[in-house]
Amino acid sequence: MSTSAERTPLTRRTVLTGLGLGAAGLLAACTNNSGDHDMGGHDTGRSFGPPTPLQPVPGQRLVTATLNPAPTTVDLGGIQAPTWAYGGAIPGPVIRASAGDLLQITVRNGLPTGTTVHWHGIRLRNEADGVPGLTQAPIAPGATYRYDFVPPDPGTYFFHSHVGVQIDRGLYGTLVIDDPREPGGYDAEWVVVLDDWTDGVGKTPDDILAELVAGGGGHAGHGMGMGMGDPPWGMGGDVTYPDYLVNGRVATAPETFAAKPGQRVRIRLVNACADTIFAVALGGHRLTVTHTDGYAVQPRECGALYLGMGERYDVVVTLADGVFPLVAAPFGKLAIPARALVRTGSGDPPAANARPTELAGEILTHADLAPADAVRLPSKAADSVLPVVLGGGMGNYAWTINGAAYGKNTPLQLTAGQRTRLRVVNQSMMTHPFHLHGHTFALASTGLRKDTVLVRHMETLDLDFDADNRGSWMAHCHNAYHGEAGMMIELAYRA
Ligand SMILES: [Cu+2]
Incomplete structure (x- = not known):
């Protein structure tokens, strides 16, 4: 194994394997050359040693966690979906630390293929970034890898596999970095993770990618062009999903958040989708946006907001009395919106396909926001x-x-x-x-x-x-x- 840090000239092989698990798997299927696709397309010609451990400095808090990516079957709410997930559930665990803490996260790979974990949005040391072929070799099946890093900035983040299209299985979770100096000013905090779902109930993500690449999206029957021309985002993704999820649940069997009327709640919204932009609203409520991608904004009230893949928004809301749908409507796709319920009083929940009127009004985008002066x-x-x-x-x-x-x-x-x-x-x-x-x-x-x-x-x-x-x-x-x-x-x- 070479220890040289020099760039290896790109070859056709490098380019093809650089496409990752799905495309490399497609290549293997076409050429009957299994190559290295079982390892997640890591052969970019670079080699990587084991990760360098970090130890806490005096006064620094150590936060440890273990992630166990493995095949499992998750319950989407009456729908059983065989898939890959961290710890047998979707979303994966919430990992919580404070800015400046040392995180040591051990990943035990129970998958039949290579994987990595990327700490999305964190300004961390390069070797902990989790990009196969660029910052590490994929973690082999059965192997263990520890990510040691210090997150410098508070905020709402998430983590996910960065190998192939593994993110479109269940390999994602939330990373919350608290600010020890933040006053808070809310009574409760909810993490709300949005996802578009096919694995185990429709085609696998690898099959979808192979079909898209082989046939062109327009011929693969994945709903290309639905919503074409809609403002503001144009076409609404390449893939039509059987289900859309809030915290791993379909709209007909939603998670219910219980609270009291008048309480102020901070909602940490994470879009873990592979292919779907959502419009998000809480029926009967105004949302005050306080952060995006971890960073504070000048507080801005809205009825609904758009959340793209990989984006996070934090909102604060003062709850009314009753039962309300927290709805995530896929942009440009014909589908029942994903939802959770918020219950602060008696009453029946609205129908599973109910669309809050807030979604018919102005929907906030990043262009409507300004940063807090401090950031x-x-x-x-x-x-x-x-x-x-x-x-x-x-x-x-x-x-x-x-x-x-x-x-x-x-x-x-x-x-x-x-x-x-x-x-x-x-x-x-x-x-x-x-x-x-x-x-x-x-x-x-x-x-x-x-x-x-x-x-x-x-x-x-x-x-x-x-x-x-x-x-x-x-x-x-x-x-x-x-x-x-x-x-x-x-x-x-x-x-
Ligand atoms: Cu794109």
Whole structure:
């Protein structure tokens, strides 16, 4: 095994395996060359040693947890779904720590294939970022790997597999980083995780990806184009799912949150979907948005908000008296919305397919928000501007950044210490949730701090960040199918 840190020249093999488990599996099916796809497409020509452990420094709190990704059968609410999950349930566990704590998270891989865990939104040390072929080799079946890192920023985050389209199984959970100095000001806190679901009840995510890549999305029968032209996001995803879930439950068997009228509740909303943007509302209530992607915003009231794949929003709501649906309506897809129920009094729940009137009004997007002053990126001119052109379409299911798929496109070069601007230009006809690893950015337009942002079709967004975290990082579309089909790029620091 080579210990060289040098880049290995890209070969056709590297490019193909760089597509990950699903596409590599497809390749194997076509060529009868099983290659290394069982390990999650890790053969990018780089080699990785074991993770470097960290020990707590004096005064630092140590938080440990264990994740057990394994095959299991989950109950979606009367629907049994064989799938892969952390600890036998979806969503996976909530891992909770405070900013500055040392986390040591042990992953015991009970899956029949390689896996990794990515700590989405956390500005962490590169080797703990969980990207196969870029920051580590996949964790082999039966093997154990420990992620040691210190989250610097409080907020609502989540974690998920970064191998292939494993995120579209049940391999996700929530990571809450508390701010010891935050006053709080609410009576209860709920974590609400949204998901689009097929595994075990419809096709597997790997089969869907293989069909999309082989046939072009328009011929794969996955509902391409539904909702085309709807504002503000254009087409509503590539995949039609049998079910949409709130905290792992279908709308006909929802989770019920109990509270008292007049209580103030903080709701941490996480979109763990592979392919679905949701509009979220709590019937009969106004929501006050307080954070997005962990960062405080200037509080903004709304009736409903959009939540893209990989995005998180925190809202505070003062509860009325009765039974109310907390609804997540898939954007641009014909489906029964996902929901939970909020019960503060007597009464019957609304019908499973009821749509709160709030969803018919204005729906908030990131463009309606401004950052809290305390989290603004210090004002500074960009030292470098790097183009990130999102391209491709459903026709041949080729999704690209800067004109080529991941592995064929040229890594973006960062210079340590520079204020860097990513000029994200969406030249495709779909909205893409653009996600940056290892750093968080400020939208140049508003200063809003985020790590994942919805970029509308034909829109340009300038995203500013300080290149202050050395390593090899990924930036990609958080539509799992787009990412695996090539809409990813590496960010590399100059020596
Ligand atoms: Cu995309």
